[in-house]
Amino acid sequence: MPDTTQSTAQQPETNTQADSTHFGFQQVPTSEKQKKVAEVFHSVAKQYDIMNDLMSGGIHRLWKRFTIEMSGVREGHKVLDLAGGTGDLTALFSPRVGESGHVTLADINSSMLKVGRDRLLDKGLSGNIDFAQVNAECLPFADNTFDCITIAFGLRNVTDKQKALASMFRVLKPGGRLLVLEFSKPTNPVLSKVYDEYSFRVLPKIGQWVTGDPDSYQYLAESIRMHPDQETLKSMFAKAGFEDNEFHNLTGGIVALHRGFKY
Template structure:
């Protein structure tokens, strides 16, 4: 469960009141928004672009379709989907954090991407869209920050069209012992310092490292998606399981 019996939840390794988590996560992303893209490249050594390209390849998206890029941040996936769906299609870049949305909007407009993209500030747990609306929903590196993940998955299922698919790209668990040790050392000893130097914010990147460890593993998330009525759920481990792409369908 994402929420504990005493109405508390996890914020990284801290236990906080459930009602306070959204604000705390918002503070993190308000702080890192301006340097988000730079830090993504530095943190992952550019590999996040490969993970996102694999997500695009697994999307099955076609011209004229509707896409929801949830927790879409600075719009990397939105930019790709905008070009694929074309002028007859529609992409919604949704994020709960207005600072991230502003950075994403400015970035995509600088790239000349307008017309078929809409920007919506939205909470994944209560999506402000009609039932059976989208052909595809993606959420990349955002689900671990959601307070009630089960509620969010049900909300995604509701707004997805029959025959549509959900793609969840998220940090996950590697079972390779040496890789796990190296990854932990990097996450807790190198990453916060990098965040301090580049974004002037070590604490936010310490939280990001902790939030990854608190996120459900591959099989648990698969079960959560199935509980939310998604069918044909499968996952693909990337970079030794440091990241996993989960895919599920609404039939």
């Protein structure tokens, strides 16, 4: 069950005009971050699902099902599964929207998108799904297109998160909602310490064992720590124009589901 205790910790927002930004704990030129993130996901795409199960003990599937339940998606809706990767959420949304609805699986990374497309075709899911390689900061869709947008474990990899939120707001229909499922800040100091030990000592070793690429999983651990905490991301939702913004802490705040509406 979700823990709805809210964290009061604050982190500064990313300066959207800065010449440099963070790539994990490194500072890199803003113009280079997208390429560096792409290299990470090209490297891990084929083992991404196996690593998700190993890293979370399968709990990521419960987090995603909670996201689906909070989405309010129903028959006939148009859904954008942004940074949808290997298609977990798209596979759940497809039967919900039915033949009269539509789901767009979108990702900036061609390797992840290919794995997702192949998985969904293998499941026999394609009739109400299309695929798009897009940048979240400048979505190539018309205003007021989608009833719901989800982005699961993808926002932290976006260079300009505030710009991406504004782009998502633009393409949502009035009455539509955005759901961001993302790693966040644990609410318990003891859990936070244990989580840090796991992330920086164990996770890269699992990455080495499964993918032969510990550096990518070192980056993923670092990117989680650099991502805005719960209250900061909530304020970023408001800045982008979303209303009735809320978040639900899952697994003690290791993950949080944020939701906001466009009215």
